[in-house]
Amino acid sequence: DEQVVGxxxxxxxxxxxxxxxxxxxxxxxxxxxxxxxxxVESKVxxxxxxxxxxxxxxxxDIRREKLVRWLDEVTGWELVAKPDEVSMTVGDRGxxxxxxxxxxxxxxxxxxxxxxxxxxxxxxxxTRREEFFGSIxxxxxxxGDSENPDREFWFSRAKVDFNLRNVRDVIxxxxxxxxxxxxxxxxxxxxxxxxxxxxxxxxxxxxENGGDGDNVASFPxxxxxxxxxxxxxxxxxxxx
Numbered sequence: 001d002e003q004v005v006g007x008x009x010x011x012x013x014x015x016x017x018x019x020x021x022x023x024x025x026x027x028x029x030x031x032x033x034x035x036x037x038x039x040v041e042s043k044v045x046x047x048x049x050x051x052x053x054x055x056x057x058x059x060x061d062i063r064r065e066k067l068v069r070w071l072d073e074v075t076g077w078e079l080v081a082k083p084d085e086v087s088m089t090v091g092d093r094g095x096x097x098x099x100x101x102x103x104x105x106x107x108x109x110x111x112x113x114x115x116x117x118x119x120x121x122x123x124x125x126x127t128r129r130e131e132f133f134g135s136i137x138x139x140x141x142x143x144g145d146s147e148n149p150d151r152e153f154w155f156s157r158a159k160v161d162f163n164l165r166n167v168r169d170v171i172x173x174x175x176x177x178x179x180x181x182x183x184x185x186x187x188x189x190x191x192x193x194x195x196x197x198x199x200x201x202x203x204x205x206x207x208e209n210g211g212d213g214d215n216v217a218s219f220p221x222x223x224x225x226x227x228x229x230x231x232x233x234x235x236x237x238x239x240x
Contacts, residue, residue: 003189004032006105008044009143010084010193013051013103014065021048047105047143054141054149059087059099067195070126072164075171081123082195084141091135098136100124100155107144109151114140121155122163 008028012021025044029037068081085101102117117138125136136155143149185202197203 002105004028005040005043005047007189007193008040009047009051009105010065010103012044012048014084050143050146050149051103051141054143056087056089056099059089062087068120068123068127070123072168072171075168077171079119079123079126079167081120083117083120083124086124089137096134098124098128098132098134099139100136101139101141103141103143105143107142107146109140109142113151114153117153118155118163119167121153122160122167125155125157125160 008025011024011028015021015024025041029041032040063086065082065084066086068083068086070079071077072079083100084103085099087099087101089097089099091097100117100120102113102120104113117140121136121138138153138155140151140153141149142151185200185206187202187206191197191200191203191206194200194203
C-alpha cells in the first residue's frame, strides 16, 4: 500500500490541472481491491495537498517529472535523473538559483534520499555547466513531516570530479556483474512507475510470470538495458 500511495502521490503532484490529476488518481485507485481504495485515496489526497502547499511561489521555469540526461564519454554511459521538480528561483542576493526537488511521502530522511538528491544535482549540473554559473539548491521534501518537511542541501562544484569517480566505479561494478551474469534485477511494484520499463526485459518476464520475482532471478540481464545505479540514480549504456 505504501508503494501505491507513493506512486499516486508523485503522479498527482506532478500535474497542476485538476482534471488530469483526478483522472490519474481514479485510474490508480481502480487497480486496487475495493476494500483498500478509501484508505489509500484519503492518504493520497492529504499528501498531494501538502505538496501543493509547499510549492515555492517564487519558482519559475518549472519542469516536473522530466528525465535529465548526461552522456559520460569516459564510460560511454548516459546518466539519467528524474527529480520530481527542477525550477529556477531567486536567491537572497537577487541571483538566479537552480532548485532541484525530490518528494518523499514518508516523514524520515534516509541516507539513500540524500545520496539520490546529490546524484540528481550532479546530473543537472553536468547538463548546464556550460551555461549556468549560479548555485544549485537540493531539497528532499518529506511530505509526511508536518514540522520540518524541506531538508535543504547545496550542490558543490568542488566535489564534481570526486562524485564522477564514484559514479564511474559503480558503473564498472555493474559492467563486471553483467559480464559474469551476476546482476539480479530488483523487481516489484515500484517498476510500474518506471519511465523506461517498456525497454526492460526483466520487467517483461516478471509481468509474464504474474509478478513472481523468483522466476526471473536468473534471467540474464542485457547490458544495453537502462539500469539502476545503487544509491545514486539511473544510468544507461549508450550503444551505436
